[in-house]
Every structure is written in structure tokens, then in C-alpha cells.
Amino acid sequence: MVGNIDIKKMVAFEKIQDLLVKNKSFVLEAGAGSGKTFTLIQTIAHLIAEKGKVLSYNNKKIVCITYTNVARNEIVERLEYNPLLEISTIHEFLWGTVKNFQSQLFDEICLLNEERAVTKPDKYLPDLKNRVKFLQVTYADIGYRDFEKGRLHHDDVIEIAANLIEKYPLLTKIVVDKYPYIFIDEYQDTSPRVVDALLNSMLFIDNPKICFGFFGDSFQKIYDGGVGTMASYIDENKLFLVEKSENYRSSAAIVKFLNKFRTSLQQVLPSERNRISGSVSFINCDNYPPIVKGQNKTDYEKSLQPYKDANYDKIISSLESQGWNFGKNSEDKILIIANSRVAERSGFGKLYKIASSKYGEGATEQIIKREHVLIKFFTGSVDRQSGVERGDGLEHLIEYYTSGDYNGIVSFLNSNGSEIISGPKANRYFKLVKHEDKQRIFDTIDKLQSLRLGSNIGSVLDYLIENNLLALAEPFARYLEKIAVLPADIPDPDERIRHEDNIKFYTSVRELPYNEIIELFKFVKNETVFSTKHGTKGDQFRNVLVIIDDTSWKSMYNFQNFIGGSESIEERFLRTRNLFYVCSSRAKENLVILSLSEMGEHALTNVQSWLGKSNIFSISHFR
Numbered sequence: 262m263v264g265n266i267d268i269k270k271m272v273a274f275e276k277i278q279d280l281l282v283k284n285k286s287f288v289l290e291a292g293a294g295s296g297k298t299f300t301l302i303q304t305i306a307h308l309i310a311e312k313g314k315v316l317s318y319n320n321k322k323i324v325c326i327t328y329t330n331v332a333r334n335e336i337v338e339r340l341e342y343n344p345l346l347e348i349s350t351i352h353e354f355l356w357g358t359v360k361n362f363q364s365q366l367f368d369e370i371c372l373l374n375e376e377r378a379v380t381k382p383d384k385y386l387p388d389l390k391n392r393v394k395f396l397q398v399t400y401a402d403i404g405y406r407d408f409e410k411g412r413l414h415h416d417d418v419i420e421i422a423a424n425l426i427e428k429y430p431l432l433t434k435i436v437v438d439k440y441p442y443i444f445i446d447e448y449q450d451t452s453p454r455v456v457d458a459l460l461n462s463m464l465f466i467d468n469p470k471i472c473f474g475f476f477g478d479s480f481q482k483i484y485d486g487g488v489g490t491m492a493s494y495i496d497e498n499k500l501f502l503v504e505k506s507e508n509y510r511s512s513a514a515i516v517k518f519l520n521k522f523r524t525s526l527q528q529v530l531p532s533e534r535n536r537i538s539g540s541v542s543f544i545n546c547d548n549y550p551p552i553v554k555g556q557n558k559t560d561y562e563k564s565l566q567p568y569k570d571a572n573y574d575k576i577i578s579s580l581e582s583q584g585w586n587f588g589k590n591s592e593d594k595i596l597i598i599a600n601s602r603v604a605e606r607s608g609f610g611k612l613y614k615i616a617s618s619k620y621g622e623g624a625t626e627q628i629i630k631r632e633h634v635l636i637k638f639f640t641g642s643v644d645r646q647s648g649v650e651r652g653d654g655l656e657h658l659i660e661y662y663t664s665g666d667y668n669g670i671v672s673f674l675n676s677n678g679s680e681i682i683s684g685p686k687a688n689r690y691f692k693l694v695k696h697e698d699k700q701r702i703f704d705t706i707d708k709l710q711s712l713r714l715g716s717n718i719g720s721v722l723d724y725l726i727e728n729n730l731l732a733l734a735e736p737f738a739r740y741l742e743k744i745a746v747l748p749a750d751i752p753d754p755d756e757r758i759r760h761e762d763n764i765k766f767y768t769s770v771r772e773l774p775y776n777e778i779i780e781l782f783k784f785v786k787n788e789t790v791f792s793t794k795h796g797t798k799g800d801q802f803r804n805v806l807v808i809i810d811d812t813s814w815k816s817m818y819n820f821q822n823f824i825g826g827s828e829s830i831e832e833r834f835l836r837t838r839n840l841f842y843v844c845s846s847r848a849k850e851n852l853v854i855l856s857l858s859e860m861g862e863h864a865l866t867n868v869q870s871w872l873g874k875s876n877i878f879s880i881s882h883f884r
């Protein structure tokens with residue numbers, strides 16, 4: 262009960278309206294396909310209608326924190342660019358609130374430096390406070406960390422802003438005074454450190470008072486850095502729980518399936534909609550030869566690869582014969598945990614293989630998540646915590662160029678062009694006015710185009726450096742400097758071996774056809790028939806084939822344990838469950854789950870209880 266109203270009887274939006282009147286903070290917990298963004302927009306629109314005049318008169322704003330550009334654009338457009346609303350990422354918002362508190366920022370950077378000088382003495386020099394008198398503390402979205410110059414990295418902004426919010430009530434009061442309403446989209450991916458600071462410090466400022474609205478889904482937390490669930494804050498009565506149970510996306514069969522393993526939030530089909538029944542089936546690959554006596558497990562698993570490929574091909578042709586369409590930009594999709602098979606099938610298998618031999622399972626981070634500086638340079642980087650694309654790679658420039666997006670080229674070069682192209686960083690805002698400048702840049706990109714299509718990665722890189730088209734981000738410039746050092750000049754033998762290994766990686770990547778980068782870029786942009794978990798949230802497709810395989814990423818995921826209810830490692834359980842939920846809930850009509858690793862009896866019994874016997878197939882059923 263809130264006041265004398267039983268909020269359980271109201272629909273989600275009515276509950277939110279009621280809580281807003283009472284200035285109570287809340288969490289909208291809503292499953293897949295429930296239209297969370299729509300409810301967020303509805304909430305803000307309602308607030309503007311009810312309180313807009315008062316807010317505007319008192320010079321106050323509503324903040325909406327969102328991670329994806331798609332959501333951001335949708336919100337801005339639907340709310341007609343209302344000036345009462347500020348939309349930002351969590352980093353922009355936090356930095357905006359603390360950046361003027363320079364002396365406190367200086368104290369914090371010094372404290373952080375001392376902590377890290379103990380744990381990472383090779384990267385941080387102690388005693389920053391006594392060595393420098395005062396530093397202007399700065400942060401730029403694509404910048405790198407250098408405490409000696411007062412530069413913060415993305416992750417430091419989170420930590421330092423959270424510390425300041427907790428330590429300085431005056432700062433917190435200023436924020437609350439300016440922003441009486443803060444709404445956070447996809448709350449599950451917000452850092453727990455930030456949520457803690459907001460809810461333990463800001464929420465308790467009494468006059469003025471703040472109201473938070475967290476919108477999201479605990480089952481869709483797929484980035485490791487996120488808070489995941491708000492249950493503890495709900496238990497402590499800091500937040501009121503509002504649940505939304507409609508699923509506007511999926512067919513009856515899929516909603517029924519999702520409800521089987523998400524018993525805490527039972528979804529319903531909106532009554533006014535005439536829904537197709539759809540289907541869900543599970544295929545178990547139980548046709549593998551047994552392990553040979555004395556054979557080690559890794560060799561055995563490797564030896565199964567050709568059988569797995571054949572099983573995979575069999576299912577693809579069977580689905581195609583039933584009318585599924587796996588062409589480019591098709592309405593049907595294969596969702597799969599990123600691994601070498603996806604890389605091979607997507608056309609960047611050689612690149613992935615080189616990375617695997619150096620980084621093992623970490624190849625996913627380096628290549629698919631584009632954390633390696635060399636890869637980032639070509640394909641652009643992505644915010645590790647939120648998955649937001651930064652659009653700062655060579656391939657982004659090429660996209661603007663091939664689509665004739667002149668403004669895109671200019672704004673890309675403004676942020677990422679070299680100083681020769683775009684002028685010194687300090688007064689960057691250039692326009693391509695002179696015809697000869699335009700011609701020079703377009704000629705350079707033209708030549709680049711032909712190199713991209715016919716040469717190797719090294720040639721493209723050398724050409725870019727020679728022609729000084731793009732600025733080399735400082736971490737990349739340092740990487741290239743380090744690679745250029747001769748191994749013979751490194752005295753420490755262990756370090757020399759590591760260095761040789763890095764050179765080997767670099768030279769092998771350089772020798773690959775540039776096409777591998779092009780294909781990787783298509784893959785991360787979700788333009789292929791495959792999708793990895795990081796491209797799937799918010800997406801929806803007509804039919805979805807989800808492929809699971811417990812022989813990949815064993816420490817991260819285990820589907821047999823999850824389905825069988827026998828997982829003992831909580832983190833792995835949550836990661837697997839959430840990935841399975843996100844992937845399965847993308848389908849609008851039909852869902853097929855193909856288990857390339859054989860499921861044991863216990864897991865199969867559970868799947869049967871979820872889906873019924875008639876929807877479970879052995880691979881031998883397919884010819």
C-alpha cells in the first residue's frame with residue numbers, strides 16, 4: 262500500500278503516476294518486449310504535462326540517463342526536443358555534476374593515485390599531492406588515463422563522482438536542487454557503485470527532494486559491470502517496485518516458454534492483440550562418437566568439431582526449407598555465443614585465430630569486443646560498461662564516405678582527424694571550405710578504398726600513417742612505439758619474450774587481408790546473419806535460432822547446469838540465464854534452440870517440462 266491506495270491493482274503506468282505524485286522513487290521491472298522505453302517516455306511526458314511550468318519557472322530539469330543512441334533518439338523525438346529534459350549517458354551526467362568542484366576532484370585523484378600506487382606500482386607513482394601543487398582534473402570520452410596530468414578515464418569518473426557524492430553533501434544538494442527527477446534506462450547495466458551513491462546519499466536529502474525512476478530488467482543484465490538487480494533497495498524501502506507484465510513482441514509459445522524459467526515475473530499477451538501462436542523447439546545433438554580411452558578432454562572436444570559443423574549445417578538447411586531466411590539483413594537471425602566458429606563463418610576467422618593463439622578465450626574481448634588498440638583503430642571502440650558505440654574507427658569514416666554523408670565525414674574528422682586535417686585540438690572546429698582541401702581528403706579516402714579492398718591490414722595502416730589522415734589515439738601511438746622497440750634492446754629476458762610475442766601478433770595481423778576487418782565490422786554492426794549477445798538487446802527478429810555449446814567459454818557459461826538447475830557458481834548461473842533469456846526473447850514468431858554439445862538426461866527432463874515432449878528433437882530426426 263502507498264498512502265491509502267492499493268498499488269497492486271493498478272497497471273504499471275498508473276502506479277508510476279501515483280508514485281510521482283507522492284515523490285516516491287521506484288523501479289519499473291519489466292520483461293522482454295514489454296515496451297520499457299515507451300513507458301519511460303510516457304512517464305516523462307506525463308511529468309512535463311503536470312509539472313512542466315513549475316520546473317521551468319524554477320529553472321529545474323528532468324534528467325534521463327540512457328546508454329544506447331537508439332533509445333536516446335527515440336526519447337528526444339517523441340518528446341519533441343523538450344528543453345526541460347536533459348538526456349545523457351551516466352558518464353556525461355556524473356562528470357557534469359562534479360567537474361566544477363576542482364579542488365575536491367584534485368583531492369580525490371590524489372587519493373586514488375595513492376591507493377593504486379600500492380596495488381599497481383608499475384603504473385602509478387606515489388605522492389602525487391606533494392609532487393604537483395594543483396592539477397586541472399579533466400575527462401574526455403575517448404581520452405586515456407594519466408593522473409600525472411589530471412586526466413581521468415571512463416571508469417575513474419564513476420569512482421570519483423561516486424566518492425564525491427558520498428563525501429560532500431553540499432555538492433549533492435546542488436545536484437538535487439537542479440535535477441529533482443532522475444530517470445535511468447536499462448538500470449541493470451548501471452554500475453553498482455553509482456547506484457549506491459545515488460540511493461544512499463542523494464535520496465536522503467530532504468529539502469529539496471529527489472525522485473528516481475529506474476527502468477529495466479534484471480534478467481537482461483549482460484554486461485558484467487552492472488548492478489543487475491535492485492532487490493536490496495526495494496527490501497530497504499528505498500524504492501517501490503512496479504512490475505509490467507505485458508509482452509508485445511513474442512508469440513504465445515515463446516511467452517509461455519519464457520515464463521517457465523522466469524517464474525517471478527509472469528508475462529501475459531496483451532488482450533487487445535490478435536497474436537500468432539508461434540513455436541519453440543529444442544534440438545539436442547546426441548550423435549557424437551564416445552571419447553577414446555586415454556584421450557584427453559580437450560583433444561576429444563576438438564575432434565568433435567566436424568560433427569558439430571555437420572549438425573549445424575543440417576539444421577540451417579532444414580530451417581531454410583521451412584521458409585526461414587538467413588540472407589544478409591534478413592528477418593531471421595542466428596544468435597550464438599561468440600566463438601571461433603562464428604568468426605570463421607562471418608569471414609574474420611584468421612584474425613580470430615591469431616588472437617586466440619595469443620589471448621586464448623580472451624580473443625573475444627580483444628577482437629569481438631574490440632578492446633585491442635589495433636582493432637579499435639579500424640573498427641572503432643565501444644563503451645565496455647554500457648556497450649555504446651563510439652563511432653571512432655576508420656570503418657566509420659568509410660561508411661560516411663560511401664553513403665555520401667558529407668556532414669558525417671566532417672564531424673568524424675573533427676573528432677578523429679589528425680591535426681593536419683582538422684587543425685590543432687584546442688580550436689577544433691573545421692569546415693572543409695577550400696576546394697583543394699576537400700579534393701585532397703577525398704583523394705586520400707579514394708585511394709584508401711582501393712587499398713582496403715585489395716591489400717593487407719599493414720598496407721592500410723601504413724598508408725593512413727603516411728598520409729596523416731587520422732589522429733592516432735594516445736594508447737595506440739604508445740602501442741606502435743613499443744612494438745617498434747627491438748627485442749635485443751630489452752634486457753629482462755621474460756619481458757623480451759613477452760615483447761617478441763606482441764611483435765608476432767602485430768606482424769601476423771598486418772599480413773592478413775584487410776577484408777577480415779571489413780567482415781569483423783559488419784559482424785559487430787549486426788549486419789550479418791549472426792549476432793553476438795552484445796548486439797541483441799533491444800533487437801527483435803521474426804525467427805531466431807539460438808545456438809548453445811558448453812564446450813566454449815566454460816568458465817563463463819554453462820547451459821546444461823542452468824537448464825538442469827544444478828549450477829553451483831552463482832555468477833555463471835546468472836550470466837548463462839540472462840544470456841539465454843535475452844537471446845530467446847528476441848524472437849517474434851518461432852524460436853529454435855540448438856544444443857551443439859549434448860545435453861544430459863537431467864537437463865533434458867527439465868526442457869521437457871518447459872516445452873513438452875513433442876517439441877524436443879534429437880539431431881538424428883533431421884536428414
Ligand SMILES: Nc1ncnc2c1ncn2[C@@H]1O[C@H](COP(=O)(O)OP(=O)(O)OP(=O)(O)O)[C@@H](O)[C@H]1O
Nearest residue numbers: 292293294295296297298299478509510798799800
Ligand atoms: N503499448 C504498446 N502497444 C503495442 N505495441 C507495443 C507497445 N509497447 C511496445 N510495443 C511494441 O512491442 C515491441 C517491443 O517493445 P520494446 O522493444 O520497446 O520493448 P523492451 O521492453 O524495450 O524490450 P527488450 O527489453 O526486450 O528489448 C516493439 O515492437 C514495440 O513497438
